[in-house]
Amino acid sequence: MSIIVNDLAKFYGDSKAVDDISFEVHSGEILGFLGPNGAGKTTTMRIITCYLSPNRGSVSVEGYDVLKESLAVRKLVGYLPEQNPLYGDMNVLEYLDYMAKLQGVVKPLIPRRMKDMIEACGLGEMKHKDINQLSKGYRQRVGLAAAMIHDPKVLILDEPTSGLDPNQIVEIRSLIKELGKQKTVILSTHILSEVQAACNRVIIINRGKIVADGPIDDLQRSLHGGEKILLEVEIPTVQSFDMVALQIKAIPAVETVSLIEESNNIKKLNIETSSAVDIRRDLFSLCLTKGWTLLEMHRIQTSLEDIFRQLTSDSAK
């Protein structure tokens, strides 16, 4: 187990930023840390990286406790803070060199590590430029390169793609995925597609508490019990919607049928089932026996957006 968080709590004055959360991260896992702004993502990450000390509970990274063996933890962890702070008056090479030295990379290894990171993050053309002159995308790459300069076992990235344009987001994401193969990665974001694209597990946190934890597929299944199917059929004989609905409801597990659109003989329907049964075959054979022309049928998966909104809006009230 790479990271173990146990009953962690952190207060800022009276307000609880993190409220008794526990989770574990295996080595090699890419964990997405999801939540609305102010949910406690950054605070949790700051505690894992030893920037803040917990008020209660314990966190251990690769077996080292963040309070008692803070320096050992900090040696193992690569951290990209929120807002990606950098020393603007240094150029990329100077900056990476300084970070490598502070991380305790042994001197003969530094040039090699710097070269590798510059290559991996595509900074070759920018390496002599002052960081102040770099665009946001390049600054982000510098931050990532610096976070990984010592080849850390654990990588903590706080909103690594915030403020980037869509192309840069895709680039950074694939970079994380590529470099994160042999590492334990925790990545925070409030962009849901990012988690879907890069992570194999997600923790949703709201108001300092974990509201969901698991692989994305499982979450989608467990949160929305049934399935949604969109069906568009052409019915040769004139039939009212109610009659059609009745026939469809004859299929077991179908719970509701609602009409989305109707024009001439074409009806667009939304069908929901009570449990996660695939009823597409039944629908197809129904169309066959009734002589309906099937124009469109597809299964609507509950998106992470839906899950997220469900989980975080209830408790916000």
Next chain:
Amino acid sequence: MKYSHIKHVFAKELRSFFNSPVAYIVIVVYLAILGWFFVSNLFINNISTLRTVFEMTPFLLLFFAPAMTMRLISEEKKTGTLELLMTKPVSEGEIIMGKYLASLALYFFTLLPTLCYYITIVIIGELDTGAVIGGYIGLLLVGGVFLAISVFGSSLTENQVVAFIVSLFIVFALFMLDKILFYLPTSIASILEYISIDYHFSNIARGVIDTRDIIYYFSMIGFSLLLATNVLQRRRWA
């Protein structure tokens, strides 16, 4: 405390002093002001002495020490780079020490050109070398205290102007203590006299190096740096 960690922080800070206008402004302005006093004393009063260097420097340092150090920590707080620094395997004490030594080095480089005055005077007149050496040691110690206090001032806030003013206030108070003793009852006067920076400096400037003065300076430096370290450590519990 690990020497190599301090060295990395020190090297980075010293370089950013000289990469920015800070170092050059400090050095030029200091030498310009001091030069004027030195030259006017030399030519107008016809006295061959380094007294102006030793008398003016602590006074100028009241402003220069806070100015040199004000950005050291407050800027890192403002830009967020302190978070980078504090999540590296480097202790708070090492960070403070590295930054403090860098400011001390800048101060040393500022003081270095005043050796020209010494050389000039040795050529044209007579000088008590012992007093000069004592004077320079005293200047380094006074500067050391002012800078340490100012590093502490810089650790308190993310606003450089506030850092400057807080540091200026503290060093000014310590500097002025000696001058207001006259108005105070003798019982507390002796205590305040001991705390006052100028009192110890005047001993050393005369060429008398007393361990009591040395202990005073080093304890002031140590105490200030400890406070600054403590301020950083407390952030983790914020």
